[in-house]
Amino acid sequence: xxxxxxxxxxxxxxxxxxxxxxxxxxxxxxxxxxxxxxxxxxxxxxxxxxxxxxxxxxxxxxxxxxxxxxxxxxxxxxxxxxxxxxxxxxxxxxxxxxxxxxxxxxxxxxxxxxxxxxxxxxxxxxxxxxxxxxxxxxxxxxxxxxxxxxxxxxxxxxxxxxxxxxxxxxxxxxxxxxxxxxxxxxxxxxxxxxxxxxxxxxxxxxxxxxxxxxxxxxxxxxxxxxxxxxxxxxxxxxxxxxxxxxxxxxxxxxxxxxxxxxxxxxxxxxxxxxxxxxxxxxxxxxxxxxxxxxxxxxxxxxxxxxxxxxxxxxxxxxxxxxxxxxxxxxxxxxxxxxxxxxxxxxxxxxxxxxxxxxxxxxxxxxxxxxxxxxxxxxxxxxxxxxxxxxxxxxxxxxxxxxxxxxxxxxxxxxxxxxxxxxxxxxxxxxxxxxxxxxxxxxxxxxxxxxxxxxxxxxxxxxxxxxxxxxxxxxxxxxxxxxxxxxxxxxxxxxxxxxxxxxxxxxxxxxxxxxxxxxxxxxxxxxxxxxxxxxxxxxxxxxxxxxxxxxxxxxxxxxxxxxxxxxxxxxxxxxxxxxxxxxxxxxxxxxxxxxxxxxxxxxxxxxxxxxxx
Numbered sequence: 001x002x003x004x005x006x007x008x009x010x011x012x013x014x015x016x017x018x019x020x021x022x023x024x025x026x027x028x029x030x031x032x033x034x035x036x037x038x039x040x041x042x043x044x045x046x047x048x049x050x051x052x053x054x055x056x057x058x059x060x061x062x063x064x065x066x067x068x069x070x071x072x073x074x075x076x077x078x079x080x081x082x083x084x085x086x087x088x089x090x091x092x093x094x095x096x097x098x099x100x101x102x103x104x105x106x107x108x109x110x111x112x113x114x115x116x117x118x119x120x121x122x123x124x125x126x127x128x129x130x131x132x133x134x135x136x137x138x139x140x141x142x143x144x145x146x147x148x149x150x151x152x153x154x155x156x157x158x159x160x161x162x163x164x165x166x167x168x169x170x171x172x173x174x175x176x177x178x179x180x181x182x183x184x185x186x187x188x189x190x191x192x193x194x195x196x197x198x199x200x201x202x203x204x205x206x207x208x209x210x211x212x213x214x215x216x217x218x219x220x221x222x223x224x225x226x227x228x229x230x231x232x233x234x235x236x237x238x239x240x241x242x243x244x245x246x247x248x249x250x251x252x253x254x255x256x257x258x259x260x261x262x263x264x265x266x267x268x269x270x271x272x273x274x275x276x277x278x279x280x281x282x283x284x285x286x287x288x289x290x291x292x293x294x295x296x297x298x299x300x301x302x303x304x305x306x307x308x309x310x311x312x313x314x315x316x317x318x319x320x321x322x323x324x325x326x327x328x329x330x331x332x333x334x335x336x337x338x339x340x341x342x343x344x345x346x347x348x349x350x351x352x353x354x355x356x357x358x359x360x361x362x363x364x365x366x367x368x369x370x371x372x373x374x375x376x377x378x379x380x381x382x383x384x385x386x387x388x389x390x391x392x393x394x395x396x397x398x399x400x401x402x403x404x405x406x407x408x409x410x411x412x413x414x415x416x417x418x419x420x421x422x423x424x425x426x427x428x429x430x431x432x433x434x435x436x437x438x439x440x441x442x443x444x445x446x447x448x449x450x451x452x453x454x455x456x457x458x459x460x461x462x463x464x465x466x467x468x469x470x471x472x473x474x475x476x477x478x479x480x481x482x483x484x485x486x487x488x489x490x491x492x493x494x495x496x497x498x499x500x501x502x503x504x505x506x507x508x509x510x511x512x513x514x515x516x517x518x519x520x521x522x523x524x525x526x527x528x529x530x531x532x533x534x535x536x537x538x539x540x541x542x543x544x545x546x547x548x549x550x551x552x553x554x555x556x557x558x559x560x561x562x563x564x565x566x567x568x569x570x571x572x573x574x575x576x577x578x579x580x581x582x583x584x585x586x587x588x589x590x591x592x593x594x595x596x597x598x599x600x601x602x603x604x605x606x607x608x609x610x611x612x
Contacts, residue, residue, distance in 0.1 A: 002043050009040070013055045017078045022048045056080065057093050064101040071098040099213060161283050162199035162226040165189055167210040171235035171242075181234040183310035184243065184272060187299075188230070190343075191276040193418035194294035197285055200418040201226060202450035204317075221250030224451065228283065241265045245275055247282055257282050269298045269306075290383070300338045308334035309344045316351055321360045327351045342380035346387040349373035353390050357397060363578075367398045385416035389425065396429055400582060400607045405429060420450035424459050431459075432582045434611050436467050454483040461493060465588040470501050488517045496589055499560055504535050511538055520547070536561065552580070556589040568598045575602055582606055 012028045013020065025048055026036045036048055044051065056078040063074045075086035075098075090098050165185050170178040186203065193200045201224050209220050217229050232245040240263075247257035257278065261271045276295045280287060287295070300306055312330035315323040331348040334341055349370045356366015371394050377387040392408035395401040409426040412419060427442035443460040450456055461476030474497060480490035491514040498507035508530050515521035529537040539561045543554065551570055558567035567590070574580035585603050593599040594611045603610060 005039070006043060009051070010055065013052055014059070017056055017059060020052065020079060022052070025052065052079075053089065054093070057090055060086070060090065060098065061094065061101060064098055074098070097214065100215075160199060161197060161228070161285065162201070163192065163228040163230060163279070163283075164201035164206045164221070164224045164226045165192075165203075165230045165232075166206055166212070166220070168231075168243075169233040171233050172237070174236075177234070177236050179310055179314065180236055180307060182314070183306060184232070184234055184268075186310060186313065187269075187272045187306075188276055188279075190299075191272065191295050191297075192279065193416050194291050195280065195285055195287065196291070196417045198280075198283065198418075199226070199448065202418075202420045202453065204420075205450050205452040208452050216253070217248050218250050218253050225448070227251065230279065236265065239265045241268055241271070243271055243275075247279060265303065268303065269301070273298070294383070299343045300334075300341045302338040302341075305334045305337035305341050305344065308337060309341065309347065312344070312347055312351070316347060316354070319354060319358070321355075321358075324351055324355050324360060328355075340380055342377045342384050343386065345373050345377035345380070346384045346390065349377065349387060349390045353393055357393075363398070367394055370394055383415050385412040385419055385422070388412035388415065389419065389422045392422070392429075393425060396425070396432075397581065402429065402433060402582075402607060418449055420446045420453065420456060423449065424453075424456045427463060428459055428583060431463050431466055432586045432608065434586075434609060436463070439463050440467065452483060454480055454487070457483060458490065461490070462588070465493065465497060466586060468588075470497050473497055486517075488514050491517060496556070496560070499535055499539075500588075500591075507535055508538075552584050552587070556587065559590050559593055562592070564593055564596060567593060568596060568602075571602055572598065575605060580606075582608060586611065 009025070009029060012025060016024065016028070022033060022036070026033045029036060031039070033048075040046060040048055040051060046054070060074050060078045060080075063077065064071065071087070080086035080089075087098055094101070165188055168181040168185050170181045172180075185206075189200060189203055192198060205224060209215065209223075212220060215223075217231075221227070221229050227250060229248045229250045230245060231248065232243060235242040241261075243261040245257070245259055245261075246255055248254065249256050259275075259278070261274070263271055273296045280295060300309075308330045312327045312334060315327040315330065318324075328348065328351050331344050331351060334344040335348070338344070349372075352361075352366050352373065353370035354366075355361045356363045356370065360366075370390055374387040374390040374394075377384045388408045389412040392405045392412060394405075395408060396405035399405075406426070406429060409422055409429065412422045413426070416422070423442045423446035427439045427446060430436070430439035430442060440463060443456070443463050446453075446456045447460060457476055457479050461473050461480060464470075464473035464476055474494065477490045477494045477497070480487070484490075491510055495507055495510035495514060498504070498510055508526065512523045512526050515526060516523065525541075526538065529541050533540065539557055543557050543561065546554070546557075552574060555567040555570040555574075558564070558570070571580060571585070571590075574584070580602070585599075585606065585608060590599070600610050
């Protein structure tokens, strides 16, 4: 009877969270307030107020983990009139702030080798992962939160030295000087990244903490998996600049360097060199001559060129047609200011390579312009890792010269052992060549350097999918969904994984989610197709009525449906038409084609070995 009473009370509270008092609860339960209080104390040891609060907080956490609204909106939704009071109670109850739950700041260490392949069993005609309940029990929510950042911490050697440079604060009255402050950070990252004994977190991931809110330095360091944090501020006043820095031993939350640089603006490059050199000294890093030179090197003497270059870099990271066009414009302006600016040439090469690859411009024009500019950069300075990386991408993506591509990636990493993008590109190359062990090594390294990069996490999920490590692939896909909430591609990959592993119910939910996100179909249509013919019904409908701007996608469905000849027809035509890429041939959806003579022939024409 006590259990039934509590179930009734809990249900009443859960149905009336938003505006509900102890008096309301007593009235709905048909009891006086004092009798309700005595009964609850006897059964639970909690007062009615405590029980209402606990249920509200539990519901709030569920909403936060599913990112249905902001923390403040959720506070009101579950009945708290004051968001600040809600934050205080939530943190006291769960030992974590609402913001951290929503951002996915609950860390769970794992080593990839500890995961087993999913065992599949048949239950009532439906295939499901037998690991699903175990995964939930060990919080496979892996750092869930729809606002979304997911980060899986990596074990590192105790002696390893690692640093993240947080975005510098702009103390100038002109907001546009934020680009100047960001440029200081980029330059410091560029200098420090040449040091092989120092792991330097990429700016993409450090940028997540531009507005760090109530996070402490040790908390941020733990999220980024580093030992040291550099913070700073920049104030620019006419021809004068003031830069403050503080280097922090993060685990101990101890400042080991506090310094202010108050100089003429013309000395800004000298200041950057001094800061980098002092960091290396404070961390007792043993430098080679080339690394020591890299700390002191000035890429340009022109402040204007430096600013244009930073604007070009900023737009380049966005990868949209308009942003790449803006990037080209600014980088050309940087080169006009300083025709010997090797790094600007390398970044301009990357803008052309990317524009050609996405066919924002003619592919051949993009390829040839990128190669010319990269070689131009290297003729000025052979130690520009970005230029070698661009050449590696050209030789891999456009020319199918994998030997030359690998040589350029190796050269890029020898110059800059902290370039996460190069590790990602190298990992993709190894995936395409079928060297999955090496691919995983490079993707893991890229994640260590840039844990919050969508493109790196996406490549990692595909590599796991290709390795048949489906649990890990699903984890990475969930991370991708948190990092790019409006991108439906991770949902599509999730659907394919569930189809291949026989988890039909999960595949159904993924298919619905993809349809709602893209507007391509409704949940009702999906349900009717599924209940008529199961997963095959979804595949057949998609093949018959789907819009296919990307024809390789249709080949995926044919391959999954078992119509190998139709899938191979599309791949063969794509090769003839020039839009089949080496990466497409390694798509895990084509696994059942690997032994087909036509598929092997297609790969051979692209200079690729058969896949196992």
